[in-house]
Structure formats: C-alpha cells, structure tokens
Amino acid sequence: MRLVLDEPKDNDEKFEVDGLTYLIDKGLEQQSGTVKVDYVDNGWQAGFVLSSANPLAGGGGCGTSCSC
Secondary structure (H helix, E strand, O other): OOOOOOOOOOOEEEEEEOOEEEEEEHHHHHHHOOEEEEEEEOOOOEEEEEEEOOOOOOOOOOOOEEEO
C-alpha cells in the first residue's frame, strides 16, 4: 500500500475527511479494511504513515503499515 497523488478512476472509492478527499481502489479497500493515514515527525524521520486493519501480503515488507 502506498500514498500517491492521483486523479479519480472508475474503480476508486472516495472518502472525504476534514476537507480532504481520499481515493482508494475498491479491490484494495476490500482487502485492507479500514485505512488510517497519519503524519509522523519524530525528529529523525518525518512523513505519512499508512496502516490498515488487515495485513496485506506482498506489501514490500510493510506488514500492517507503510511509510511514504
């Protein structure tokens, strides 16, 4: 799972949270369950962290979360 800027596609599910629009592929949404997006700045690393309710196989070693 990764975070990218993209245009909406026919197979995307659309969510709006706090004035921001998020898109997720419908197939990925079914596999991942609830997806949480956080921004982390711990002094040595800063960026967005994605985590999903269900671990995704083949996620490049991310397990239940990925940093972008």
